[in-house]
Amino acid sequence: MNQEHPFRKGRGAQINVPNRFFAHSQETLDDFLNYCALEGDDPDDNKTQFLEVFPKTIVNKVDSPDVGMGYSMNVYQGCEHGCIYCYARNSHEYWGYSAGLDFERRILVKKNAPQLLEEKLKSKNWTAHPIVMSGNTDCYQPAERQFQITRQCLEIFLKYKHPVGIITKNALVLRDLDLLKTLAKENLVGVNVSITSTNERTRLLLEPRTATIHKRLEAVRILSENGIPVNVMLAPIIPGINSHEILPLAKAAADAGALSIAHTVVRLNGAIGEIFTDWIQKAMPDRADKVLNQIKACHGGSLNDSQWGQRMRGEGEFAQMIKSQMNLAKKKFFAGRSFPVLNTNLHAPCKDGQLRLF
Template sequence: MDFKSKIKGRGAQKNIHNRFFELSHEIRDDFLEFCEKEGEIADKNKTQYLNVFPKTIVNKVTSPDVGMAYSMNMYQGCEHGCIYCYARNSHEFWGYSAGLDFERKILVKKEAPKLLEAHLKKKSWKAQTIVMSGNTDCYQPAEQQFELTKQCLEVFLKYKHPVGIITKNALILRDIEILKALAEDHLIAVNISITSLSERTRRVLEPRTATIKRRLQVVKALSDQGIPVNVMLAPIIPSINSHEILPMAKAVADAGAFGISHTIVRLNGAIGEIFTDWIHKTMPDRAAKVLHQIESCHGGTLNESDYGKRMHGEGQIAQQINDMVRLARLKYFKNKAMPPLNTALHESYKDGQLKLF
């Protein structure tokens, strides 16, 4: 198999047309030839951080099958560059491409901690778990510079409010003391995403994420400190990582995870074109096979939008994947479950300190 990345360190290999724009931007071969002759760089492949100023930060999730009621995202776009990421489509709403722009134009919400605090202090707000990274990873590389996730965790701790985290970045260990304090009152649940035990596969699927070894260390470090961890084996992609379900489940169970969850890859919206271009460039020997097997899980198309079907698919291959996950749970997670989060404390801490009367 030949894993070759045309654009170093990126998942998507091109920018695709934004469906909301009438005009499109194209890099022509004659321009590339001109740059080469002149010794100029046609594409510097740099990441840009762009400030944006939303009025709110907490979003109600209306989709019934994503496992969360409220989410918040300090960053839009994600430098991790996971080729399959469903969040790519959301970048089009900001006026950018779901391809390379999603990885290289990161929108930063510097007012996120203040907006969160204002939300938690509302008299009308009744505590429900708010998940950070409902769309993009709250511990992506931008967090090293801006520390918005850390500041938001401090807000959750101050107001004794339950919070969930989804990440695939080891930077979460920077905040382990805050997470331990939240865990003392059952206010935190962490979901670590692990899609393969193969570094070779990880590098092409998720080019700027933490290594698999490091992620397993994160699961163990958090678990050892009493911080509950679930591992998301997501997405499962037929003929890429579908054969790793049992080994992955064993590895995360050995590291102390409470459980696993999974989805089968679905290439909705612009992601179908991005993924198809990527797999023909990085895995040409198996591209057709993988695409056909994904289609077989979604009624003959790369995308399935129907609630109840889209996450776990249908058909023989999907059934085999789902059965294997059930077997993994029985084998490695019997009588284990993530503990419920505490929603009872927040009302007494609406002003940031315990109300005595």
């Protein structure tokens, strides 16, 4: 480890990279760092800031055929979980921030999300279609403990009997078990829990501020026992880091009660390639070259592939091995199980906000 630039514990990204939309960028020179050291000043306190923003809409149409959702909503932009591989990092540049450390330290909070969602669901032009919370950033990230925006939105979905999907890697989802159970009784909710490793050391490096693997599997178990359908996302699979864990992860998910599993192969799009490369050279220097080369082998010699239909699955020998292991895992551990299609038939009579019985 480079002592001049020590590894930042509790963060995924170790650097801020230039914003591609800015004509100019800035960097901190060693002269300034040396001056701060002499003066006893900290040039970077590494604290998280919560900044309120005021969007005009909250539901987004998803055009990509790769992600399995038609509509999504994100009540937070940026994510304190700090997952080093997160594809959503690039979206922070649209807000004027870096995809690196800024993404996990500058969290944009949409406090008006519940009101915007209610307006959308009451619209005469809206026809019920599952809306996925966390299409971009985790709706149960640490900020949710303070702001409780996700819970308020679930109350709106319940009020209007509208189907909702959830993607998270935080056991905080269990806080809202009361709402989820009520929604599940009418097949209005499905939860996707992301689990990327069975090894806590690996989890801490990849996803420093997420719930532990034990807590996530416990969340899968409790949700399943309460009749809430759960799909486990083994995502992303990173060759040389967690690709050897597919079968153990699948078995753990099945034993916890998950109805299905899915996967993606890591792709380091946009600024993430530089961020991930810097991170792995600091976090796993002994295997950095091996991992980067195997990722490239999954994407035609590049760290990223933007082709729809292929970018999430990869190509080549390593990608095929991952696919084969996933197919085996599904046959071995998930035979006879299936994730339900959510109910879209109850919403129309509830547009006025009244839960009609007849």
